[in-house]
Amino acid sequence: xxxxxxxAPYLARxxxxxxxxxxxxxxxxxxxxxMHQYFSQFGEKGCVxxxxxxxxxxxxxxxxxxxxxxxxxxxSNILLYICIYFLNVYNKNKIKN
Numbered sequence: 800x801x802x803x804x805x806x807a808p809y810l811a812r813x814x815x816x817x818x819x820x821x822x823x824x825x826x827x828x829x830x831x832x833x834m835h836q837y838f839s840q841f842g843e844k845g846c847v848x849x850x851x852x853x854x855x856x857x858x859x860x861x862x863x864x865x866x867x868x869x870x871x872x873x874x875s876n877i878l879l880y881i882c883i884y885f886l887n888v889y890n891k892n893k894i895k896n
Contacts, residue, residue, distance in 0.1 A: 830858055
């Protein structure tokens with residue numbers, strides 16, 4: 800019997816951090832770790848980009864880069880790398896507009 804993965808607990812942690820958002824570096828690092836865990840569990844799903852787009856503002860530029868580097872190391876799932884790339888492009892375009 801296989802266990803069904805549930806996204807809600809992962810996203811709930813990010814939502815809680817978003818609602819309690821501060822300029823705290825620890826909060827940024829925690830958000831980055833939660834996003835990495837989310838990618839590790841659900842990276843193959845098409846909803847990953849849409850889900851995490853809502854929480855990118857929790858990360859400082861350095862944490863975004865660190866997340867990108869962590870995801871890049873996961874050789875078995877190139878989709879994660881692509882998702883992070885597009886999340887960064889989306890975020891940059893949003894700032895320009």
